[in-house]
Amino acid sequence: xxxxxxxxxxxxxxxxxxxxxxxxxxxxxxxxxxxxxxxxxxxxxxxxxxxxxxxxxxxxxxxxxxxxxxxxxxxxxxxxxxxxxxxxxxxxxxxxxxxxxxxxxxxxxxxxxxxxxxxxxxxxxxxxxxxxxxxxxxx
Amino acid sequence: xxxxxxxxxxxxxxxxxxxxxxxxxxxxxxxxxxxxxxxxxxxxxxxxxxxxxxxxxxxxxxxxxxxxxxxxxxxxxxxxxxxxxxxxxxxxxxxxxxxxxxxxxxxxxxxxxxxxxxxxxxxxxxxxxxxxxxxxxxxxxxxxxxxxxxxxxxxxxxxxxxxxxxxxxxxxxxxxxxxxxxxxxxxxxxxxxxxxxxxxxxxxxxxxxxxxxxxxxxxxxxxxxxxxxxxxxxxxxxxxxxxxxxxxxxxxxxxxxxxxxxxxxxxxxxxxxxxxxxxxxxxxxxxxxxxxxxxxxxxxxxxxxxxxxxxxxxxxxxxxxxxxxxxxxxxxxxxxxxxxxxxxxxxxxxxxxxxxxxxxxxxxxxxxxxxxxxxxxxxxxxxxxxxxx
Ligand SMILES: [Zn+2]
Ligand SMILES: [Zn+2]
Numbered sequence: 001x002x003x004x005x006x007x008x009x010x011x012x013x014x015x016x017x018x019x020x021x022x023x024x025x026x027x028x029x030x031x032x033x034x035x036x037x038x039x040x041x042x043x044x045x046x047x048x049x050x051x052x053x054x055x056x057x058x059x060x061x062x063x064x065x066x067x068x069x070x071x072x073x074x075x076x077x078x079x080x081x082x083x084x085x086x087x088x089x090x091x092x093x094x095x096x097x098x099x100x101x102x103x104x105x106x107x108x109x110x111x112x113x114x115x116x117x118x119x120x121x122x123x124x125x126x127x128x129x130x131x132x133x134x135x136x137x138x139x
Numbered sequence: 140x141x142x143x144x145x146x147x148x149x150x151x152x153x154x155x156x157x158x159x160x161x162x163x164x165x166x167x168x169x170x171x172x173x174x175x176x177x178x179x180x181x182x183x184x185x186x187x188x189x190x191x192x193x194x195x196x197x198x199x200x201x202x203x204x205x206x207x208x209x210x211x212x213x214x215x216x217x218x219x220x221x222x223x224x225x226x227x228x229x230x231x232x233x234x235x236x237x238x239x240x241x242x243x244x245x246x247x248x249x250x251x252x253x254x255x256x257x258x259x260x261x262x263x264x265x266x267x268x269x270x271x272x273x274x275x276x277x278x279x280x281x282x283x284x285x286x287x288x289x290x291x292x293x294x295x296x297x298x299x300x301x302x303x304x305x306x307x308x309x310x311x312x313x314x315x316x317x318x319x320x321x322x323x324x325x326x327x328x329x330x331x332x333x334x335x336x337x338x339x340x341x342x343x344x345x346x347x348x349x350x351x352x353x354x355x356x357x358x359x360x361x362x363x364x365x366x367x368x369x370x371x372x373x374x375x376x377x378x379x380x381x382x383x384x385x386x387x388x389x390x391x392x393x394x395x396x397x398x399x400x401x402x403x404x405x406x407x408x409x410x411x412x413x414x415x416x417x418x419x420x421x422x423x424x425x426x427x428x429x430x431x432x433x434x435x436x437x438x439x440x441x442x443x444x445x446x447x448x449x450x451x452x453x454x455x456x457x458x459x460x461x462x463x464x465x466x467x468x469x470x471x472x473x474x475x476x477x478x479x480x481x482x483x484x485x486x487x488x489x490x491x492x493x494x495x496x497x498x499x500x501x502x503x504x505x506x507x508x509x510x511x512x513x514x515x516x517x518x519x520x521x522x523x524x525x526x527x528x
Contacts, residue, residue, distance in 0.1 A: 042233040072233060099245045102231045104211075107263075107285060108162040109248045112275045115144030115154035115194040126192045130269045133249030138258065 036077035037091055037139055040068050041098050048074040048101060055097045060084055088135040095134065141528065142196045142279035143507035148186040149515075151508045156196065159275060159283035164211035167287040169221060173304045174201040174277040175498065175525045176514045178334055178402060179449040183268055184511065187419075188451055190252055190270035198278035198526075199225040199265040200308040202300060205291070206281070214288040221291040222484070223284050224476025225308040227263035227274060230289030234262075241473035246286070247272040256452070261473060278507055280528045292480045298487045301501070304525065305335060305494035306483045307476070312447055313339030314346075314479035315472050316398045320445040322347040327389050329353045329437065331430040332400035333361035333373070335497045335523055336447060340398045341369045342492065349396070353388060355381055360520040368493040382437045393439035401430035402448025428454040435461050435469070446471035497523050504528040 041048050045065050052063060064077040078094055080087070096106045117123060142156045159168055177200055182188050184197075202222040205215050215221065228235050228243035235243050246262030247253070252270040253260040263285075266276015275282065284291050294303045317340055322328060328344040330337050333356035341352045354365040357377040365371045374384050385394055412429060434444050435458045444467055462469055486492045499522045502510050510524035 040233070042231070042236065095250070099229075103165075103229045103245055103286075105163050105165065107229070107245060107248055109273055110162075111157070111160065112273070112283075113140070113142055113156040113159050113196055113279060113281075114192075114275065115142065115146070115152070115156050115196070118146070118193040120193065123193055126190065126269065129190070129252065130192070130249060130273060133251040133269065133273075135251070137251035137254035137260070139250070139254065 036064070036079045037087065037094055038075060038077040039094060039098055039139060040073055041076050041101050042073040043101050045074040048076055051101050052076070052097065055093075055100060061090065088132075091137065091139050092135045094139070140280040141504055142275075143198065143504060143526065144193075145183065145191055145195045145197055146193050149184055151184070151197065151511055153505055153507055154194075156194075156279070159281050161207060161209045162283065163285055164209045165286050165288060166209040167205050167212055167215055167221075167284050167291060168207040169201075169203040169223065169282050169284055169291070170206045171201050171203040171277055171279060171282055171528045172220075173203075173300050173498075173501075173525055173527055174198045174279075174504075175304055175307075175309075175523045176511060177308060177523075178336070179267075180511070181515055182402070182449060182451065184515070188268050188270065190268040192269060195266070195268070195273075196276040196279050197266045198276035199267055200304065201265075201277035201282065202294065202304050202307060203282070205287075209287070212287050215291060215293070219291075220294045221284075222294050222303050222306045222480065223265075223277075223292075224290045224311065224474075224480060225264055225267075226261075226290075226473060226476055227265065227272065227285055228289055228477055229286055230477070235289070235477075238475060238478040239472075240289075240475045240477040249273055264473075278504060278526055278528075280504075289477055292484060295484060295488050298484065299495065301495040301498045301525070302487055302492070303484070305339065305492075305497055306480050306487060308474060309335035309497065309523075310339040310343075310483045310492060310494060311476040311479040312336045312474040313341070313343040313398075313400070314483060315474040316340050316400070316445040316447045317343035317347050317349075318479070319470060319472060320396050320398065320443050322349050322396055324348040325350045326395040327351045327353070327392075328396045328398065329355065329385055329394035329434070330371070330398045330400060331355050331434055332402075332448065333358065333365045334400065335494075337361075337398075337400035338365050338369055338497065339492075339494070340400050340447060341365060341371045344396070344398065345369070346486070346491075351388075353385065353394065358517060358520075361522060364496060364522070368496060381433055385437045389439070393437055393442065395439055395442050397434035397438045397442065397444045398447060399431045399434045399444065400447045402450065428457065432456070432458055435467065438465065438467055441466045443468045443470070445469075447474075449473075498525040499523060501525045501527060
């Protein structure tokens with residue numbers, strides 16, 4: 001069964017799906033990016049749905065929520081419809097939404113104490129890698 | 140403030156760095172009293188973990204005084220003397236609720252690195268490379284402690300600083316192995332490594348009902364500590380064939396439980412060492428595994444092996460045949476400090492966790508670079524070099 005709720009605020013199309021199919025929802029006007037980004041939030045689906053409406057306000061994002069098996073909270077899936085936001089932005093937003101719902105804040109690490117950052121090629125590569133480390137990954 | 144920074148392969152220096160700030164409402168700032176070197180730092184120091192950046196502040200095992208408190212902190216006040224779990228965990232996610240704190244979903248702001256390496260990201264850790272979150276370490280005058288209500292624990296007055304310091308990581312690492320491996324009364328437990336973690340694992344095995352504990356190392360001063368403070372039997376692997384000696388000591392059965400507390404820089408004798416070292420230097424394998432291989436080989440049929448030593452990547456010639464045909468259970472974990480620190484502090488208060496002797500060399504933070512050299516070379520019987528900022 002599939003229900004789609006259009007929320008007034010921000011125009012977010014929040015698709016609350018009890019058992020969503022992983023690809024090919026089929027009936028959207030814009031073609032969604034093929035794969036969902038999915039993680040599990042340790043909160044009940046109703047609470048996730050309620051809080052999410054304030055967090056993910058991009059109208060080009062399709063959202064699905066279903067209960068995780070064995071009292072493990074909710075499986076939360078998002079995907080962009082038509083290329084924006086980028087998968088990296090969406091991945092970062094999804095991780096932050098999970099933290100806000102589970103802990104109430106997003107863990108920060110910058111600025112942090114550090115000594116002299118020598119300008120070496122390896123150092124440069126590390127800086128690039130860490131600048132993406134919250135947005136990339138296998139999620 | 141002053142801090143000990145990693146500056147390049149096997150190089151550290153004491154530098155002047157900015158003070159840490161409260162960044163989240165659940166943070167506290169701690170003025171560090173003591174901070175210890177750890178065997179796992181040697182992987183970072185030696186460049187085996189490539190996610191280090193020159194200028195990173197080292198150190199993950201520490202105790203100190205709370206000097207500033209974030210607005211959402213409930214458990215701590217300015218002036219509290221606290222010991223802090225080396226792993227950073229939110230306390231709220233599904234893993235934390237199941238007391239698997241080092242697997243926290245929310246404690247690592249750089250999940251991409253370890254997700255790519257291992258499939259999923261564990262929690263964060265202080266002073267432990269950008270792969271583990273890029274948090275500044277504790278070899279410094281001050282340190283920021285996120286999720287302070289979850290990770291920091293007030294130290295009872297009856298416990299001195301040097302003893303309580305090891306409740307931060309070394310003792311809970313030992314407890315993690317001995318508790319999760321599932322020791323049954325009457326079990327014979329063998330522990331590879333007589334460093335701080337090995338000694339604490341041996342002690343923890345006793346608290347979980349082990350009848351005999353046998354500790355294996357090659358350094359006489361460490362073996363002597365394991366005998367004196369833990370009451371363990373000991374084996375010197377440079378003088379004995381360990382699997383044979385263990386067989387003899389256990390009536391031909393082999394140990395029921397094997398705890399490996401050595402890690403990927405395992406030192407061993409002979410050809411296997413040369414093979415591992417060459418492959419590691421050529422980057423064909425990342426981890427040396429003499430101790431974990433020997434533990435699997437020595438373990439009794441149907442026994443349990445727990446890997447506490449730190450590994451990062453792939454290990455060649457892993458004895459999977461022995462695991463399968465002998466019906467072994469092999470487990471590993473980073474430590475779940477938040478789960479075991481309350482029990483450890485209670486036992487420390489009763490004098491049941493001797494650990495101050497592990498701090499063989501206590502020195503000012505300014506001597507940090509020398510301290511790491513001594514610790515790495517195990518000079519002068521150094522078990523742990525400890526810094527006093
Ligand atoms: Zn450690
Ligand atoms: Zn957590």
